[in-house]
Amino acid sequence: MFFRQLFDPASSTYTYLIADDETHEAVIIDPVIEQLDRDLKLIREHGLTLMYxxxxxxxxxHITASRALKQATGAQTAVSSDCNAQGYDRMLEGGNVILFGRxxxxxxxxxxxxxxxxxYLWRDRVFTGDTLLIGGCGRTDFQNGSAESLWMSIVENLFRLDEQVLVYPGHDYKGRRVSTIGEEKQFNARVAGKTREEFIEIMNNLNLPxxxxxxxxxxxxxxxxxxxxDPHGARQMQVAREPGNSLRSVAAQQLATLSASGSLHLLDVRTPGEFASLRIAGSINVPFDRLDPAALLARFAADAPLYCMCQTGTRSQLAADRLRAAGFSNVVHVDGGTNAWIAAGLSVIRGERKVISLERQVRIAAGLLSVLGVIAGALIHPAGYALSALIGAGLVFAGVTNSCGMSTVLARLPWNQAHV
Ligand SMILES: N[C@@H](CCC(=O)N[C@@H](CS)C(=O)NCC(=O)O)C(=O)O
Ligand SMILES: [Fe+2]
Known part of the structure; x- marks a missing residue:
């Protein structure tokens, strides 16, 4: 059995390299980009073929060395599908099995x-990431974390493993290297002897920076x-700045985590009317029908992180594409827009005005015009049916091209402006 526990002192992260002795096929867990040379050297020296x-x-x-290791070795990269991540080869589900060698x-x-x-459970050991740390556990206050879920994962899932199973954590901040399920059941300060409610109380009051x-x-x-x-340049990592390597979309919860630490610009591309009735703190209103990438380039650096948001995620995707085409290199759109943000229970600022969303206005207008066309066709002149057909064709065109002329027209109407 080939097994190495490796450490990154700057982030206190453990990386694990394991391999089949006979075939030399290997897997690495949680590599850190600053330790890329160390890991590649080890892989080379032991004649390993990195599979995953x-x-x-x-x-x-810390930043993962996942992509860099894939580039250097041809290995496949993998992460849970529940991370909503992009740029990995394999999206994992609980119960999946990773095969390498025997x-x-x-x-x-x-x-x-x-x-x-x-x-990851392998032989007599489990690699617990930040779910179960030695004597502790990962925090639950960002990235859709949940103390309730963590309790279930630790008590109902990990603690059902044999007590002899070795626990190899994702970090240790005090130099400890390994524990067992039995020891954690008995001594883990956050879980041992605690009720579910006590655990949740502890986790929700950690107040960590x-x-x-x-x-x-x-x-x-x-x-x-x-x-x-870049082998010729300084050993500076190229992250999220070049096409093909940049983040293109985030879930609402991920945006909340990122905006908590500042430094990104949240561009709300809905109409001024929609913005006035509901907005996210710190967002800037840049209405889609007046989007002027050149003016934005004068206002923000080309590599500034710009996050585009609308109500459902359609206009923001189009806006993001236009901003990228204009030269912005770090443009991300927010999946599901303000609808997803509200559904995730995140806070919004509500204004006095109650303008119904542009999307609903489009539905109402298209429906009304279709009905009018049919009435006119039946009672006045058969040419009236053409109006209904035209609206139908327009909706198909809007669906296929993901663009909507009617919403562009409606966005310009007075009630969709901030001050009427
Ligand atoms: N101080 C560290 C962060 C430490 C931290 O928040 N670690 C996370 C794991 S990524 C955690 O869950 N820590 C649990 C704890 O400290 O109890 C840093 O600035 O990078
Ligand atoms: Fe973590």
Whole structure:
């Protein structure tokens, strides 16, 4: 059995390299980009063929070497599908099995630290990421974390493993390297002897400072991690700045995590009327029908992180494409827009005005015109039917091209402006 526990002192992260002795096929778990040379050297020296780079979750405190290792070795990268990440080869579900040589690793879905956290069970040991740390556990206050889910994952899932199973965590901040399920059941300060309610109370009152590199690490890791460093330049990582390596969309909850640490610009591309009745704190209204990328380039640096948002995610995608085409290199759109933000229970600022959404206005206008066309066709002149047909064709065109002329027209009407 080939097994190495490796450590990154800057982030206190453990990386694990394991391999089949006979075939030399290997898997690496949670590699850190700053340790790329170390890991590649080890892989080379032992004649290993790296088959998979496995992430226990989208990390907030360091950038993964996932993509760089894939580039260097041809390995497949993998992360849980519940991370909503992009740029990985394989999206994992609980119960999946990773095969390498004659070995297999079982994926255990263990949400809580993040919604997409998993543990990897291999032989007599489990790689717990930040779900279960030695004497503690990962925090649950960002990236869709949940103390309730973490309790379930630890108590109902990990603690059902044999007590002899070795626990290899994702971090240790005090130099400890390994524990067992039995020891954690007995001594883990957050869980042992605690009720579910006590655990939730502890987790919801940790008040830890945000990881120092969160703003840089989360978008980079959601996009698959850093590329191989340029061999000619300084050993500077190229993250999220070049086409094909940049984050293109985030879930509402991910945006909330990222905006908590500042430094991104949230462009709300809905109409001024929609914006006035409901907005997210710190967002800037840049109505889609008046989007002027050149003016925005004068206002923001070309590599500034711009997050586009609308009500459902359609206009924001189009806006993001136009901004990218104009030269912005770090444009992300928010999946599901304000609808998803509200559904995730995140806070909004509500204004006095109650303008119904542009999307509903389009539905009402299209429906009314179709009905009018049929009435006119039946009672006045058959040509009236043409209006209904035209509206139908327009809706098909809007669906196929993902653009909507009617919403552009409606957006200009007075009630969709901020001050009527
Ligand atoms: N101080 C570290 C962050 C430490 C941290 O928040 N670690 C996360 C894991 S990424 C955690 O869950 N810590 C649990 C704890 O400290 O109890 C940094 O700035 O990067
Ligand atoms: Fe973490």
């Amino acid at each position: 780079v496995l992430e226990t979750h989208v990390h907030a405190d 070995e297999d690793i079982l994926v255990m879905a263990t949400p809580g630290h993040t919604s997409g956290s998993v543990c 945000l990881p120092k590199r969160l703003q840089e690490a989360v978008p980079a890791n959601l996009a698959g991690g850093a590329r191989l460093p």
